[in-house]
Amino acid sequence: MSRTVLEVQGVTKRFGGLVAVRDMRFDVTEHEVMGIIGPNGSGKSTMINMISGLFPPSEGSIRLKGAELAGLPAHKTARKGVGRTFQLVRLLPELSVVENVVAGAVFGHRRRWGKPAEAHARQLLERVGLGASIGLPISSLTYIDTKRVELARALAGDPEVLLLDEWLAGLNPTELATGIDLVRSLRDEGRTIILVEHVMDAIRSLCDRCVVMSSGAKIAEGTPAEVLSDAEVIRAYLGEDEDA
Amino acid sequence: MNAQEIGKVIPWALLLLAAAFVPVVFSPYWLSMATTMAMFVVLATSWALFSGPTHYISLATAAFFGVGTFVTGLGFQTLPFWMLPLIAAALGGILAALVGMVTLRLSGVYFVIFTLGLAELVRQLVTWVQNQTGQRGMYVLTSITERDIYWMLLGLAALVYLAGWLIGRSKLGFALRIIGNDETVARHVGIDTALAKVALFTIPGMAAAAVGAILAPRYIYIEPSTAFAPLLSFQVVIMALLGGTGRLWGPLAGVIPFTLLWEFITRQAPNQTLLLLGIVFLLIVYVLPGGFVGLWARIRRRFHQGGGA
Numbered sequence: 001m002s003r004t005v006l007e008v009q010g011v012t013k014r015f016g017g018l019v020a021v022r023d024m025r026f027d028v029t030e031h032e033v034m035g036i037i038g039p040n041g042s043g044k045s046t047m048i049n050m051i052s053g054l055f056p057p058s059e060g061s062i063r064l065k066g067a068e069l070a071g072l073p074a075h076k077t078a079r080k081g082v083g084r085t086f087q088l089v090r091l092l093p094e095l096s097v098v099e100n101v102v103a104g105a106v107f108g109h110r111r112r113w114g115k116p117a118e119a120h121a122r123q124l125l126e127r128v129g130l131g132a133s134i135g136l137p138i139s140s141l142t143y144i145d146t147k148r149v150e151l152a153r154a155l156a157g158d159p160e161v162l163l164l165d166e167w168l169a170g171l172n173p174t175e176l177a178t179g180i181d182l183v184r185s186l187r188d189e190g191r192t193i194i195l196v197e198h199v200m201d202a203i204r205s206l207c208d209r210c211v212v213m214s215s216g217a218k219i220a221e222g223t224p225a226e227v228l229s230d231a232e233v234i235r236a237y238l239g240e241d242e243d244a
Numbered sequence: 245m246n247a248q249e250i251g252k253v254i255p256w257a258l259l260l261l262a263a264a265f266v267p268v269v270f271s272p273y274w275l276s277m278a279t280t281m282a283m284f285v286v287l288a289t290s291w292a293l294f295s296g297p298t299h300y301i302s303l304a305t306a307a308f309f310g311v312g313t314f315v316t317g318l319g320f321q322t323l324p325f326w327m328l329p330l331i332a333a334a335l336g337g338i339l340a341a342l343v344g345m346v347t348l349r350l351s352g353v354y355f356v357i358f359t360l361g362l363a364e365l366v367r368q369l370v371t372w373v374q375n376q377t378g379q380r381g382m383y384v385l386t387s388i389t390e391r392d393i394y395w396m397l398l399g400l401a402a403l404v405y406l407a408g409w410l411i412g413r414s415k416l417g418f419a420l421r422i423i424g425n426d427e428t429v430a431r432h433v434g435i436d437t438a439l440a441k442v443a444l445f446t447i448p449g450m451a452a453a454a455v456g457a458i459l460a461p462r463y464i465y466i467e468p469s470t471a472f473a474p475l476l477s478f479q480v481v482i483m484a485l486l487g488g489t490g491r492l493w494g495p496l497a498g499v500i501p502f503t504l505l506w507e508f509i510t511r512q513a514p515n516q517t518l519l520l521l522g523i524v525f526l527l528i529v530y531v532l533p534g535g536f537v538g539l540w541a542r543i544r545r546r547f548h549q550g551g552g553a
């Protein structure tokens with residue numbers, strides 16, 4: 001039987017008067033790719049940020065393999081096995097590409113230091129397809145390569161669960177195909193992934209299951225085919241002007 | 245340590261050895277100058293160890309320094325002199341850790357203001373205690389000579405460089421570079437950023453307090469207004485930034501020209517020293533961002549490009 005890795009129960013987040021996430025609940029099982037989709041501003045990133053410990057939920061519980069994460073600061077959730085990328089890519093501009101990835105390997109969930117950490121980082125960079133640009137300064141990387149470095153950094157601590165917040169956003173069609181293949185290969189490695197995504201092709205081809213959010217609340221859950229044909233989901237998407 | 249690292253250490257060891265002969269070779273005037281330089285080398289280098297990677301500007305040097313001078317002032321008659329810098333360093337480290345715990349969660353601006361206020365706070369506290377006990381200042385009359393002070397400061401400088409070198413190779417050093425680049429990322433890769441910053445902030449705290457303790461006999465008479473003078477904090481920041489914080493040798497490269505210039509100005513036009521501080525500050529901001537370290541990096545880059553390598 002597959003085990004539950006992450007359990008989100010009754011999670012709510014208020015920013016002053018605004019309820020960004022309302023009573024969210026879902027489970028993520030091991031080796032599963034779980035999508036979180038929904039219109040702009042529906043609370044997807046806020047959900048990811050609470051799991052990663054960027055800020056605490058106002059209410060509710062988030063458990064990683066039974067251990068409570070809710071309210072823990074980010075460095076503790078990272079050590080417990082949460083790895084993530086950011087919706088707006090965040091790299092360490094004064095560090096080399098390899099050091100950017102080593103950063104993810106030294107202090108987190110599974111730790112390495114010195115030569116083994118560097119070897120691990122190089123191997124991951126190869127893995128995400130950045131072998132050729134490895135010697136470039138961060139400032140001269142292409143957009144997709146910055147995304148690759150960030151992904152390699154998130155993988156470097158061997159996380160129990162990987163959170164990808166719109167990792168495929170902003171890629172051109174060719175890059176998008178490469179990106180989807182890459183995430184699929186991670187999935188085939190047996191990683192557990194939560195994927196926030198707007199790109200429908202990616203959702204269809206990558207996700208085992210999806211949770212759909214609208215105005216902070218969960219409005220549907222199921223396989224991509226199920227949720228994308230759900231009347232309420234269609235209304236939520238058509239009810240606003242999607243950008244593309 | 246591998247052969248390459250040993251090769252890097254040897255010139256520094258020779259430089260230190262040469263510096264140790266200054267009191268034997270040079271006149272008392274130059275010894276006094278060298279002592280001032282050694283003092284600023286310790287202060288600016290330890291300052292840069294913290295402020296360089298974290299980008300937090302600390303103006304607390306005078307607070308730690310003042311605490312150190314008072315440790316000597318209170319203890320020199322009862323304790324052997326060698327113990328005083330150690331006690332001062334312990335107190336400076338504790339004070340820095342406390343201040344760090346309170347302030348390092350705040351953003352950089354609040355940190356600057358708080359550290360500036362700290363020297364004033366401690367000064368007022370000492371003054372109040374002295375008023376209660378009916379004291380004003382105190383005489384520090386010892387048999388410690390300028391040479392002794394110089395050599396002690398040189399030893400302390402060697403310790404600071406050693407600490408800097410060790411930290412640079414350590415996980416703490418790496419963590420601080422990450423924090424300096426993006427604190428959010430630092431937390432998300434598992435770094436306890438508050439702990440790392442507090443741990444590192446104790447180093448300038450310890451170093452500056454030890455410097456104060458060692459230098460107290462030089463002043464003969466100490467009182468709060470001079471021991472905690474905020475000018476010292478600003479001098480240290482300017483010298484460290486002039487040299488550059490990116491490399492361990494940076495502050496040294498700022499201290500030497502600045503101290504010479506300061507001495508020159510004090511003799512020619514004693515009222516213009518603050519003007520010098522201001523001009524050097526403008527120079528750093530507009531002409532020399534990154535200090536001499538940054539300039540050196542640019543020159544090397546140009547040289548490498550020009551060489552067509």
Ligand SMILES: Nc1ncnc2c1ncn2[C@@H]1O[C@H](COP(=O)(O)OP(=O)(O)OP(=O)(O)O)[C@@H](O)[C@H]1O
Nearest residue numbers: 015018020038039040041042043044045046047087
């Ligand atoms: N730190 C914050 N402080 C205040 N309000 C916030 C904060 N973060 C998010 N919000 C608000 O919460 C709501 C949900 O935002 P969130 O970023 O989670 O949406 P999203 O689903 O990720 O949208 P997008 O698809 O555009 O990335 C928005 O109204 C947003 O303005």
Ligand SMILES: [Mg+2]
Nearest residue numbers: 044045046087
């Ligand atoms: Mg978002």
